[in-house]
Each structure stands twice: as structure tokens, then as C-alpha cells.
Amino acid sequence: MSTVNVLKSDGSIQAVPASEFASQPIDPSALAADALSRMAQWISEFEAKIIGPVSPAEQLSWAEKEAAARAYHGSSASAEQLTLLQAEAGLTGETLADLSTKIITQADAFRPIVGMIAGLRRKTEEAVNLAATDPQSDEATFDAILTAAQTQALTLAQQLGLSV
Amino acid sequence: MANLSDLLPSAGGGGLEPIGSLLEPSNVAAVDIALPTGYLFFVLYVWHFRTNIGGAKLAARLSSDGGSTFDTSDDYAHAFSFTHTASSTVWGRRTASLIDYLALSEDISAGSPYYSVLDDCTSRIEIYDARNSAARTKLNFQSQTAIGDPAYNYHTAQAVGGGRKITAASHDYLRLFTYQNNGNPLIAAGKIQLFGVPE
Numbered sequence: 001m002s003t004v005n006v007l008k009s010d011g012s013i014q015a016v017p018a019s020e021f022a023s024q025p026i027d028p029s030a031l032a033a034d035a036l037s038r039m040a041q042w043i044s045e046f047e048a049k050i051i052g053p054v055s056p057a058e059q060l061s062w063a064e065k066e067a068a069a070r071a072y073h074g075s076s077a078s079a080e081q082l083t084l085l086q087a088e089a090g091l092t093g094e095t096l097a098d099l100s101t102k103i104i105t106q107a108d109a110f111r112p113i114v115g116m117i118a119g120l121r122r123k124t125e126e127a128v129n130l131a132a133t134d135p136q137s138d139e140a141t142f143d144a145i146l147t148a149a150q151t152q153a154l155t156l157a158q159q160l161g162l163s164v
Numbered sequence: 165m166a167n168l169s170d171l172l173p174s175a176g177g178g179g180l181e182p183i184g185s186l187l188e189p190s191n192v193a194a195v196d197i198a199l200p201t202g203y204l205f206f207v208l209y210v211w212h213f214r215t216n217i218g219g220a221k222l223a224a225r226l227s228s229d230g231g232s233t234f235d236t237s238d239d240y241a242h243a244f245s246f247t248h249t250a251s252s253t254v255w256g257r258r259t260a261s262l263i264d265y266l267a268l269s270e271d272i273s274a275g276s277p278y279y280s281v282l283d284d285c286t287s288r289i290e291i292y293d294a295r296n297s298a299a300r301t302k303l304n305f306q307s308q309t310a311i312g313d314p315a316y317n318y319h320t321a322q323a324v325g326g327g328r329k330i331t332a333a334s335h336d337y338l339r340l341f342t343y344q345n346n347g348n349p350l351i352a353a354g355k356i357q358l359f360g361v362p363e
Contacts, residue, residue, distance in 0.1 A: 004193035004350075006339075008231070009184050009358070013192070020234075021193050021341060021348050138344065139270055140219045 028141075032132035035142035039124050039149065043117060046153060050113055050162055066107040069100035109160075116156050124149040180207060180359040187356040191216065193348070194341035195356055196231045199294045203360035206291040210340070213285040213354035215272045220342040220349035222269040222285060222309075226294075226301055226329060231337035235329070236264045242327035265343075266327040269307035272342065272349075284354070285309040297334040303327055 003015040051059075065088075068081035077085070082096070089099045127145045131137040183206070189195050199206060213222070225234040242263045272285045287307035293299035304326040329335070340356065342349045 004348075005191070006194045006196055007187060007189045007192045007351075009187065009195070009197045011185060011187070014196070016193070018193070018348070021343070138219065 028132045028134060028137040031137065031139060031142050032128050035128045035146060036125065039121070039128070039146055042146070042150065043121055043153075046157075047117060050157070062107070062110075065103050069103035069107075072096055072100040073104065112160060113157075113162070116153070116160070120149055120153050120156075180361055183358045183360050189351045189354055189356065191350045191352055193350055194339050195351065196227075197338045197340065197356070197358055198231070199291065199336055199338055199358075200360075201295050202363055203295070204363050205361055206294060207359045208287075208289040208291065208338070208340075209355075209357050209359070210285065210287040210289070211355050213272065213287070213356075214352045215342050215349040216352040217344055217349040218272075219270075220272045220344045221267060222272060222287065222307070222340065222342055223265040223267050224289070224303065225265050225339045225341070226335040227337035227339065228333045228335050231339070234337070234339050238264055239330050240264065240266050240327050241330055242266055242325070244323065244325040263327075265341075266303050266305075267323075267325070268305045268340075269309045269323045272309055291338065294335045294338070296332075298332055300328045300330070300332050301335045302329075 002018040004018045004021060006014050006016050008014055065084065068077060068084050071077040071081050072085060085096050085099055088094075089096055092099070094102070124145060127149075128142060131141050131145060134141075183200060183203070184198070187195060187197075197208065210222070225236060227234045240263050244267050268287055268289060269285050285307060286309075287305055290304040292302040292304075294301050305324065307323040309323065340351075342351055
């Protein structure tokens with residue numbers, strides 16, 4: 001029977017069975033689930049910092065507004081699209097041309113951000129899921145994956161001129 | 165201006181007093197610390213604590229038979245929060261579970277470059293109701309340790325939490341040990357001193 005040494009508080013050394021210190025099994029899949037949850041929370045906070053205080057309902061209208069703005073600039077806006085733009089312009093006092101230009105500018109700036117976040121989410125999920133299949137993975141493994149993703153997100157955001 | 169000693173409670177009058185000698189483990193699997201009677205509660209200080217395998221975790225178990233055996237079943241209720249700050253990055257981990265040990269820290273360094281940003285672990289562990297057979301022994305801890313991330317030059321990691329036994333019993337020994345899911349680390353170095361507040 002193999003033994004290991006234990007230091008007692010009276011300063012003596014006692015040999016005890018090594019089996020008492022068998023490695024504690026850690027389930028990497030549980031750690032992966034925790035890591036994915038933390039990643040989702042962090043990305044939500046990251047998105048909120050970039051997008052600002054916009055309701056989900058308003059976000060859903062963005063694609064429609066962009067299509068209307070592009071149609072307006074192409075002189076092909078339908079009556080429904082003109083109504084959509086006029087409803088906002090009527091409140092802000094902007095001309096339809098100015099509003100459409102602003103919408104297109106914002107949409108063009110937002111598109112790479114959305115792509116970056118989606119790419120980071122997928123890349124990180126893949127790394128986490130891969131680590132979950134490795135029995136050697138522990139908390140530090142998943143922490144390192146998240147740290148790398150966060151570092152990359154911050155770097156990409158700075159490259160896009162965003163302050164987060 | 166008052167002397168500092170005037171402001172501190174004196175030993176035996178409600179202040180902390182050292183129990184036993186300073187322990188300096190060297191390449192041992194664990195440190196077993198006697199918890200004598202006659203104290204309201206204990207505080208265990210651990211510093212310059214290092215393991216022979218990087219990324220090890222520090223944990224504790226309790227004994228009620230003089231250190232002959234230590235409770236290992238799912239008899240500890242446990243909560244653990246881990247905070248990592250590096251540049252502008254902050255996140256936390258919170259776990260709560262029934263477990264067969266009380267975790268006190270993680271990512272303890274072996275001095276290798278990967279884990280050695282803070283290069284050792286310090287921890288303050290409060291132990292309540294250890295010798296009260298009618299109460300559940302409770303531990304609170306605050307640990308400062310390394311974090312396994314080589315990307316930053318300056319950062320800190322802090323683990324806080326606590327736990328208790330599910331059942332009431334008098335516990336006369338506490339075992340500090342390290343573990344890892346891919347090895348059995350040894351406590352390579354460190355200093356450990358138990359203090360207590362006398363009844």
C-alpha cells in the first residue's frame with residue numbers, strides 16, 4: 001500500500017494511505033455548462049454596452065427600417081416603407097433623406113459588430129465544447145478560454161472604434 | 165497618540181492568540197491541524213502557499229475522531245465565488261453544492277510561468293463551532309491566489325465563500341489538502357498558523 005506524508009500540527013509527520021488523496025473527479029461537461037452560461041452573460045453585457053438602451057421590439061424593426069431607407073435612396077420605396085420612415089421623421093423633424101442616410105450609416109456600422117459577436121460566440125462555444133470532451137480540463141481551462149474570448153472581443157471592438 | 169497595542173484586544177481577553185506552532189509544510193500531501201477545546205472560534209492563516217503542480221486547489225475536511233479519519237461523504241454544504249480581475253475584465257463564478265470537502269482556493273501556483281503571476285496563495289479561514297457538538301461546524305474563507313492565464317501581467321484572483329457540515333458534531337481536527345483532477349499535488353511550501361479566541 002502506497003503512502004504519503006501528512007504534517008500534523010504538533011510538527012510530526014504521519015504516513016497515511018495515498019488512496020485518501022485520490023484525485024477528485026471533476027466533470028468537464030458541468031464546467032463547460034457553467035462556462036457557456038458565463039459567456040452568454042458576458043456577451044449580453046458586452047452587446048448592451050455597444051448597442052445602448054434599445055428595446056428588443058425596436059431592434060426587431062431595424063432590418064425593416066434599413067430596407068426602407070435603402071429603398072428610399074434607390075427611389076423604390078413602397079408606400080408602406082415611406083409610411084415607416086415618415087412616422088419616425090415626423091417625430092424627429094428630420095427629412096426623409098437625412099433619416100434614411102442616418103439609418104444606412106448606422107446599419108453599415110452595426111453589421112460588422114453583429115458579425116464579430118456572432119463569430120466570437122461560435123468560436124468560444126466550439127472551444128468550450130471541445131474542452132468538455134477532455135477529461136484533463138478543469139476550471140482553469142475554461143477560464144482561459146473565456147479570458148481569450150473577452151480579450152479578443154475588446155480588441156476587435158477597439159479596432160471598430162467602439163468604446164466598451 | 166495611542167500605541168497600537170492599546171488598540172488591540174489582549175490575548176485571553178477576547179483577542180486572537182496563537183495555538184500551537186507555526187507550521188511550514190514541505191512536500192506533504194496534507195496538514196492536519198488540531199482544534200482544541202476552550203475557544204470561541206478559530207482563524208487559520210495560510211500564506212506563501214505553493215504546490216508542486218500548478219493549478220491545484222486548496223480544500224479542507226473535518227475530523228471528529230482526533231484526526232484518524234476525515235469526513236469525505238457529501239456531508240458539506242458549500243458555496244464558492246471566484247472573481248478574476250485583469251485589465252478591464254471582471255467575472256465571477258458562483259457554485260453551491262453538497263460536496264465531500266470544502267474548497268478554499270484554486271489555481272495555486274507551482275511557480276511555473278503559466279500560473280505564477282501571483283505565484284503563491286494566501287488564505288484566511290474562519291472556523292466556527294468546531295467543538296460544539298450541538299452545532300454544525302462552519303467555515304468562511306477569503307483566499308488570494310494565482311490565476312491560470314498568462315495573457316496579463318497584472319491581475320488578481322480572489323476566492324470567497326464558506327460552508328458547513330450538514331450534521332452537528334464536535335470536530336477536533338481540520339485537514340488542509342490540495343487536489344486536482346489530473347494529479348495529486350503535494351503542498352510544496354507554505355506557512356500555516358492557527359489562532360483562536362479563548363472562551
